Amino acid sequence: MKKNNIKQTGLLLLLTVLSVGYIVPWLYMLFRSFLRHEPGMGDGSGLFTLDSYRVILGNAGFLNYITNSIIVLVCVVSANVIFSLMVGYAFARYRFPFKKILFALVLCTLMAPKQTLMVPLLDLIVKIGLHDSLWAIILPFCVDGFNVFLMKQYIGALPRELEDAARADGAGEIGVLRHVVVPLCKPAFAVVIINTAILNWNSFLFPLIFIDTSAKRTLPVALSMLAQGPYGTDWGVLMAGASVSSLPMILIFWFFQKEIIAGITGGALKE
Amino acid sequence: MKNLGKIIFFVIILVFPLFIFSSSLLQAARKTSDSSDTIKLTFWNFWDPKFILPVIERFEKENPGVKIINEQVSWSNGLDKIVISMANNMAPDICEMGSTWMGKFMSEGALLDITDKVSDLKDEYLMWAPAQMNGRYYGMPWLAGTRVMFYNRELFAQAGLDPDKPPLTWKDFLDAARLIHNPKKGIYGFGMNAGEGHILYKKFMPFVWGNGGKILDENDNFVFDSQETRETLDFYLKLKEYSYCEKQDLLDEAFKRGKLGLAISGSWNFARYPKDAPNLDFGVSLMPKPAEDKGFSTSFLGGEILVLFKTCKNPDVAAKFIRYIVKMENTMPITKEAWVSFPAHLDAYKDSAFTKDKRLSVFTEQMKTAIHPPIHNLWIDLEKIINTAVEKAMYNEPIDSVFKEANEEFEKISGKKNESKQSSSFLIVILSALGVGIIINAILLAFILYEVKKNKSGPIGPIERAQRYILFLAPWFITFFIFWLYPLLFSVVLSFCEYDVFHPAVFSFSGFKNYMALVEDEVFIQSFFNTLIFVVGTTPVTTALGLALALMINSLKSKSDIFRSVFFLPSIISIVVTATIFKSFYSPVGLLNRFLALFGIQGYGWLVDKSFALPAIMIMDIWAYAGYYMVLYLAALTAVPKSLYDAAEIDGANEWEQFRYITLPQIKYMTVFVMTINTIRSWQVFPEVFTLTSGGPVGSTNTLVHHLYELAFRYHKMGYASAISLVLLLLVFLFSFIQMKILSGKKR
Known part of the structure; x- marks a missing residue:
């Protein structure tokens, strides 16, 4: 028992040391966002300031940017939850020709560097008249390959009997999906939600290219404009912006922690 | 539901190829209504x-x-x-x-x-x-705007120089830098630009121009390799001995902190220095000229x-x-x-703002003699050649080979104009759209044929049966084919063309030229190996660290939520922000060096060192992503049945044996998954490089995606960039395939 205690203390110590290494940069980020300039410069008076936050929160368009970001986030996340369920279900349960190839293509979408498709994609976005609208950063991202992969694996590990029973009771395919599969998939949804949310919330390149009007900008793009000077960065504003924009994601993770772990555990990736 | 399925079914079949064209009509209509x-x-x-x-x-x-x-x-x-x-x-x-x-x-x-x-x-x-x-x-x-010489008057006085007599010639400049230079105390003679591809020439060329050198002569011949340039380079390399090499913003920062004796910078510092560092006593003066009786003082005009x-x-x-x-x-x-x-x-x-501060009038004075770089069609490429040459010389490559390479590069870019067969890019659009349309229709047809063949009789018809999964697959089909396959096919066509963004309606077919060029492209080969090092270096470490963290947290008896969150934190925040934090962390005056100084280890410009820059990025990457894989592993660990360990304990297995023979095999599926995802992501490493080093110094951190991004958007070689992206796609595919085979086949 005693040996165990020592081991526990040792572990705790090691983890604490490691987490210090992990937390220092974030503390620095938070700390720097309240500074007028680098510490050690100037006469020391008025070093601490809320100016950076004033720049960001007081920006006329801030409410606009955050609304845009939330609209896009909600649309993309809910689309991914619904669609990856549907597609994952089809891949897990139905038999159809080219299934293997099509599924390989799902994985393929994970592999292509997105930057390379930017020019043709913009060409397409312009041609179908979506340019400079929020749809341009919603529609192409509605079905993410990773989520489809995850859902397929998760549903594949669920017992079929319940679905067959529901079918025997006369439920249609959509009915089966809604009343039998969905309740079982909650943990997997948590993973889909956090994955998509993180990716989407921080997405920068596509919103930058697809959106021209400042009123339609999303938070990361707008923040980068606020923090940039032509010859350098306003570090205070940059750090304040990073703090503000990461808060929602931290909250989401904090609330969904258990579900995320359960979602990955629930046999999702076993096979 | 039956009707809905039918409708979607036909919409997919019929509408897609028309989709693209009809919408351009729609657009035209909208334009006129405007x-x-x-x-x-x-x-x-x-x-x-x-x-x-x-x-x-x-x-x-x-x-x-x-x-x-x-x-x-x-x-x-x-x-x-x-x-x-x-x-x-x-x-x-x-x-x-x-x-x-x-x-x-x-x-x-x-x-x-x-x-x-x-x-x-x-x-x-x-x-x-x-x-x-x-x-x-x-x-x-x-x-x-132009650049002038900034000098720290306090450091001048400390070094026994007269703060009212800024150096006017190269020799004085060099002497001043030498006298001030004291790296042990963290004081450097001069701040030299490094690790930032697109700025170096602005600082170097004024010396060449002042010495009578040029980039192009009157007839647009490349005359960069000249006695004048070589003299300047010689001077510049001597100056490097007393220099602190960093990127522009970090140089300005270092000057602001009183760490630099001399720097060449722009007027933007006038808005910052007095506000951020009111005690900084600095002067500005015209750029030094080669010697009293030789050359003139000039600067970059832009x-x-x-x-x-x-x-x-x-x-x-x-x-x-x-x-x-x-x-x-x-x-x-x-x-x-x-x-x-x-x-x-x-x-x-004449405005009072200019006449009030004497130091500002130095800028107006310098502006009169400042030189604008040549106005040339290929300037962006020329700029790169010069930057590369100077950078290579700075990083100790022999001067002769540097100039030789620069001349060769110029030959390459200037002799390339060829007017080959041109067709309308409309053709690409049609080809790609048609390709997608045919594939979709073929797949749907195959579905129906399959159902027809499978069972001719039954309660529901073959089409209805096919509809069930077509309906479910539809969202993916639509997004995949429209937003993924179509651009991909477009890229494939592009990779066989020379596509000029300045004339988007026209492209010229060039066959396999883009692919052939890959073999000769040194930057491509270098970025390939850099990427390979990155993948091989980070993937196992990130995975192992993730696993180790998960194991530790899992065997912790007390509450572990807080650790879990702390390690996961970096995955939540945009990698661009992480990279920005690390940029200041790695800087010579950054947190890392201050920490090392506590142990008496001398600081270092990590990101401007050829051999340290890539590892520095890799370490950041491992740091940033290990937590994500830790969560995945944690989940896998909780799923391992407790009874297995109990049984092992009875058999007298020690902890290592338990880990080796129970834990590891039980979570193997997760290892395969983590390694695969991790490898794919590592091949695509881009924002890290873009933010931290832009591929420098001397291309030592250039990665494939960064290289193709630069080619496409800075040098406008869309066709070539497309070829690289397809090669990359193939590489990733092969690599992941082999990896999956090896990992999952090991212990069957």
């Missing part, structure tokens, strides 16, 4: 709207019926965005353009000739050279030009607007806020 009485013009610029909007407001008041739509474009991606928009016929009416980009845009005929609209202003403004080609004007100078694109809807009104905004009273607010650049209007220098 034409009301007001004239709407878009204006893209790089400035905070608070400076631009009041000017627009006044202009609109004076010109009823005109509406100027202001859009701020970012400095870091501005050129990319302009190029991409132009390629898609979405260019703004009025645009601010960096003066060094003008050569390309003018010679490609992207800009409107506005000679008759602005030439009467010729004597009132400076910096016309970059706006001019063959005697015609394609732009209006708006803002101009600035902002206002241009109208060919597609401008109303050139007359647009020209009126640019004439309005370049007026001194409209431009001064921009200058006075950030002191980044000065009005191109000559009267501005």
